[in-house]
Amino acid sequence: MESLFYLLFAFVGVLIGSALSIVPGLHIYSISAIGVLFAITFPSVDPLGMVMVFTGMLVAYSMVSALTATYLGATDDSLRYSLFPNQKYLMAGRGYEASILSGIGALGAMMILLIIAPISMYVFPVFRKLATPHMPWILIGVVAYVLQSEWPKDWGSRAKTRIGRLKDGWASLSAGWLVFFLSMMLGFITLNVLTSSLDRAFQATIMPAFSGFVAVPWVLTNAVARFKVPTQNITNTLYASKKDVIRGTTTGFVGGMFSANEPMVSAGVGGLLAGHSTGTGGDTQFMVSGAAARFTYYVGAFFLLWVPLLHLTRKGMANISNLVFSPKSDSEFWLFVAVVAISAVLSFVLLIVLSRYMAKIIPRYSYRKVSLGVLAIIVAINLYFAGWEGLVIMTIATGIGLTQVMFRTRWANIMLGFFFPIMLNMAGIGSSIVKVLGIY
Amino acid sequence: MTEEKICPACGKPTAGYTPCPHCGVDPKNRIGLKAAAVVCVIALVLGAGYFAMHLATAGPQPILISSIDRWLDYAYVWVAWTVVSGPSAGTTSLSFDVQDSSGQLRIEVYDPTYKTLIAENRVPTVGDSVTVFGQLRVYLDGSEELRVSTPEDLLLTKAQTVQTTIQEIMSTWYSTKEFEYKRVTVVGKITNLIPLSSAKIYILEDNSGNTLELYVHNGLMYLEGRYLDIKLLQVVSVTAGVSEYGGTPQLALADYDDIKVIENQLPTQVSLDNMDTTLVDRFVKVSGKVVFVEMVGDPSSLAVSERQIWLDDQYTPRVILDEGIYELLPDNTRQLFGRGSNAELVGRVSRSGTTLRINLVGPPELSLQSGTYEPSLVENFATITLGNEDSLVKVEGRIVPGGADVAHVTLPSDHEFVLQDNFGDNIKLWVTNTVYERMLYSLAVGDNVRVVGKVMQRGSAAAVQPGVPSDIEKVS
Numbered sequence: 001m002e003s004l005f006y007l008l009f010a011f012v013g014v015l016i017g018s019a020l021s022i023v024p025g026l027h028i029y030s031i032s033a034i035g036v037l038f039a040i041t042f043p044s045v046d047p048l049g050m051v052m053v054f055t056g057m058l059v060a061y062s063m064v065s066a067l068t069a070t071y072l073g074a075t076d077d078s079l080r081y082s083l084f085p086n087q088k089y090l091m092a093g094r095g096y097e098a099s100i101l102s103g104i105g106a107l108g109a110m111m112i113l114l115i116i117a118p119i120s121m122y123v124f125p126v127f128r129k130l131a132t133p134h135m136p137w138i139l140i141g142v143v144a145y146v147l148q149s150e151w152p153k154d155w156g157s158r159a160k161t162r163i164g165r166l167k168d169g170w171a172s173l174s175a176g177w178l179v180f181f182l183s184m185m186l187g188f189i190t191l192n193v194l195t196s197s198l199d200r201a202f203q204a205t206i207m208p209a210f211s212g213f214v215a216v217p218w219v220l221t222n223a224v225a226r227f228k229v230p231t232q233n234i235t236n237t238l239y240a241s242k243k244d245v246i247r248g249t250t251t252g253f254v255g256g257m258f259s260a261n262e263p264m265v266s267a268g269v270g271g272l273l274a275g276h277s278t279g280t281g282g283d284t285q286f287m288v289s290g291a292a293a294r295f296t297y298y299v300g301a302f303f304l305l306w307v308p309l310l311h312l313t314r315k316g317m318a319n320i321s322n323l324v325f326s327p328k329s330d331s332e333f334w335l336f337v338a339v340v341a342i343s344a345v346l347s348f349v350l351l352i353v354l355s356r357y358m359a360k361i362i363p364r365y366s367y368r369k370v371s372l373g374v375l376a377i378i379v380a381i382n383l384y385f386a387g388w389e390g391l392v393i394m395t396i397a398t399g400i401g402l403t404q405v406m407f408r409t410r411w412a413n414i415m416l417g418f419f420f421p422i423m424l425n426m427a428g429i430g431s432s433i434v435k436v437l438g439i440y
Numbered sequence: 441m442t443e444e445k446i447c448p449a450c451g452k453p454t455a456g457y458t459p460c461p462h463c464g465v466d467p468k469n470r471i472g473l474k475a476a477a478v479v480c481v482i483a484l485v486l487g488a489g490y491f492a493m494h495l496a497t498a499g500p501q502p503i504l505i506s507s508i509d510r511w512l513d514y515a516y517v518w519v520a521w522t523v524v525s526g527p528s529a530g531t532t533s534l535s536f537d538v539q540d541s542s543g544q545l546r547i548e549v550y551d552p553t554y555k556t557l558i559a560e561n562r563v564p565t566v567g568d569s570v571t572v573f574g575q576l577r578v579y580l581d582g583s584e585e586l587r588v589s590t591p592e593d594l595l596l597t598k599a600q601t602v603q604t605t606i607q608e609i610m611s612t613w614y615s616t617k618e619f620e621y622k623r624v625t626v627v628g629k630i631t632n633l634i635p636l637s638s639a640k641i642y643i644l645e646d647n648s649g650n651t652l653e654l655y656v657h658n659g660l661m662y663l664e665g666r667y668l669d670i671k672l673l674q675v676v677s678v679t680a681g682v683s684e685y686g687g688t689p690q691l692a693l694a695d696y697d698d699i700k701v702i703e704n705q706l707p708t709q710v711s712l713d714n715m716d717t718t719l720v721d722r723f724v725k726v727s728g729k730v731v732f733v734e735m736v737g738d739p740s741s742l743a744v745s746e747r748q749i750w751l752d753d754q755y756t757p758r759v760i761l762d763e764g765i766y767e768l769l770p771d772n773t774r775q776l777f778g779r780g781s782n783a784e785l786v787g788r789v790s791r792s793g794t795t796l797r798i799n800l801v802g803p804p805e806l807s808l809q810s811g812t813y814e815p816s817l818v819e820n821f822a823t824i825t826l827g828n829e830d831s832l833v834k835v836e837g838r839i840v841p842g843g844a845d846v847a848h849v850t851l852p853s854d855h856e857f858v859l860q861d862n863f864g865d866n867i868k869l870w871v872t873n874t875v876y877e878r879m880l881y882s883l884a885v886g887d888n889v890r891v892v893g894k895v896m897q898r899g900s901a902a903a904v905q906p907g908v909p910s911d912i913e914k915v916s
Contacts, residue, residue, distance in 0.1 A: 003495060092463040093450040104476055111479060114486045125515045132514070233451040241469040308501070309515040328573045328593070329518065330501045334494035341487025345480045352473075 013056020183417030212397025248288025256296025267297030529659030566681020633802025737874030
């Protein structure tokens with residue numbers, strides 16, 4: 001009977017998560033951190049029940065926040081990968097379809113998680129054992145690949161001389177390196193200099209940085225573009241092939257699981273690597289795989305904490321919920337998997353309902369005004385959680401984000417650059433570089 | 441297609457084109473929301489199945505020790521076993537061994553968790569049942585351990601204590617092992633102490649002469665914050681778990697408070713002149729002047745294995761002091777330990793052939809007062825013969841050529857020197873490597889030396905053997 005209450009806790013989490021997911025710029029981790037404070041303040045709260053609320057919130061966020069990316073253009077780093085196709089669909093009157101396709105990608109990733117759950121306790125410990133000693137060079141390899149694999153943008157006007165072609169070839173790469181370098185410098189500073197009290201360090205550094213890197217530049221671009229959102233077509237038929245959906249889901253799952261396993265690698269980077277390695281192409285595959293990668297990145301990483309024998313702490317939610325409750329038994333793992341399944345279905349239903357609603361109302365408003373409104377909400381949330389210092393970080397990060405937009409280089413360079421100092425720490429050379437830079 | 445055709449995806453006219461010129465959709469490629477609904481139903485069914493598994497697997501699911509394999513390195517597991525040895529404590533960690541039906545495993549608890557266990561009086565002891573959650577380490581050499589991170593990860597069920605006797609434990613050990621890994625209370629007398637590098641083994645003896653080892657890990661003093669204060673010949677009641685080491689039973693003490701002193705027995709006080717065979721196996725208290733101390737080396741190393749003490753003269757029974765016991769003596773006692781000191785000690789009498797010995801066992805009962813003693817100087821070496829064997833002499837002379845060292849394969853040589861007196865007579869000086877390697881200076885032909893030593897046989901002649909480095913004094 002007690003266990004049924006945990007399902008109820010998860011249900012509450014889904015409702016909270018869904019409601020919060022459509023608030024632009026608000027990350028679920030920030031709300032979960034508040035939940036932890038709540039649990040610590042009131043020790044009588046059942047820790048497992050609290051974590052079930054977190055689980056419901058995380059599942060809902062991983063699925064429903066596709067709406068903000070599609071209709072409002074505001075997103076976090078993990079959705080940036082598939083943002084462009086979603087926006088393209090929106091402008092073609094297919095925003096509803098795009099959001100549902102994203103939901104299906106997430107649903108597919110969830111199904112794969114459910115299927116591998118019974119063997120996960122035998123597979124993942126082996127993966128961890130194999131990968132742990134090689135973590136630093138894998139991460140540096142990821143960075144090197146992302147930086148050097150960027151394709152020249154103006155390939156239609158091929159230069160006539162070798163020097164000209166060499167220059168063209170390195171133009172995009174150089175821009176990528178520039179963005180990476182700027183982001184890395186910001187990372188060195190914000191990750192080593194405390195700009196706020198310790199208890200809100202996450203909100204005061206990571207959140208404004210991410211808002212500045214991803215959400216604000218995109219919203220600003222939308223506001224400047226002054227385009228009008230056409231009337232959205234709401235249909236029960238999704239125009240995508242089964243092959244695209246299956247391929248996108250599996251590719252996204254692989255990319256998401258890679259990023260869930262590897263520290264400092266976001267869903268977008270994982271999705272990019274998986275997409276390149278499997279030859280993913282077309283808007284549908286991008287959207288589906290992006291959503292699947294995102295779901296796997298968030299929920300899959302949390303899943304790793306619950307896997308018997310493994311109990312791997314990866315990404316934000318595992319770290320946050322560990323403060324309240326540490327799963328230790330098979331029984332808790334099966335409860336978690338069941339909660340994920342039920343929460344995902346519920347979230348998908350809510351996604352449909354909310355998407356129908358947003359598809360109806362968004363075209364009625366000026367997209368410029370909507371974008372400016374979203375910008376105001378992002379600024380307000382950052383001000384609330386991170387204070388003025390956070391807004392300074394957000395402004396600097398926005399400059400770097402706009403540089404990326406301007407040069408049309410890869411957004412993944414920003415994320416990798418920002419976390420590169422931590423990778424250097426893992427390799428044992430981070431502190432030496434920080435000293436050379438004079439940060440401390 | 442006709443011009444009225446509308447794209448079902450974007451709702452715009454297609455002018456008969458496929459795919460749609462506005463959004464690129466080919467209407468033939470489509471999926472209904474029903475497919476998503478089917479996926480949702482399957483997910484709910486699977487979710488319900490997993491929920492049923494959650495209900496069916498309540499509580500920890502321990503694994504068997506034999507199932508631990510290399511691939512489980514770093515894995516987190518539950519184990520539910522009986523504690524079979526320990527606790528061994530250090531300044532930063534605590535460890536104990538557990539056993540199930542398939543094998544044994546070491547459990548490590550690090551700071552600060554182990555301090556919490558101490559504070560909460562939840563340190564597992566032999567015989568207790570534990571259910572532990574932790575991270576496994578499986579090393580390349582095949583050794584395994586489980587590391588516990590938080591106090592909540594160790595669930596402890598204390599063992600019930602059984603009142604028994606040393607005789608009962610020993611008599612059942614080689615048959616039913618009735619008391620193995622049980623927590624027992626026994627009464628016995630402390631009759632010896634065997635110091636090890638990491639622990640001390642006290643010997644408990646009952647009135648019938650049955651003995652049982654009591655293992656006290658040195659690290660317990662970190663847990664207790666004090667030294668264990670039990671003395672030789674105290675009759676104590678000990679509550680501890682019965683573990684096994686080298687095929688024999690051993691009590692594993694977990695708490696100094698589990699030893700309660702019942703009685704202080706006194707040794708028989710005798711004078712050295714009145715020692716006889718009726719005292720064999722009895723504890724005696726004797727006193728006398730230390731006239732000679734002989735360091736006996738370990739044949740396989742330069743370590744000292746024991747010290748033989750001559751009290752009053754060469755005719756009294758030798759006092760044998762194991763080097764491990766010697767090292768337990770307080771610093772000030774060790775500083776006084778040497779020729780000339782007045783000693784009072786408690787030891788156990790034993791017999792080697794026809795010779796009586798007093799074994800100064802631990803916990804050592806030895807008090808020393810400073811004093812001096814010098815044997816008379818023998819000026820003419822010709823008077824020292826094999827008839828003086830085992831007597832104490834003091835000689836002074838010059839080292840002359842003719843000595844023959846005895847080489848060892850891995851250790852430095854024992855040294856034989858030839859000492860010449862003022863009359864031109866010679867005597868051999870035999871210095872074992874145990875003594876020579878501890879001297880502050882080396883000896884060479886031409887050195888004038890003064891030596892106190894015992895007369896011993898070397899080849900067919902008499903020789904003088906110093907007992908400790910300070911017995912050799914380089915005069916010039």
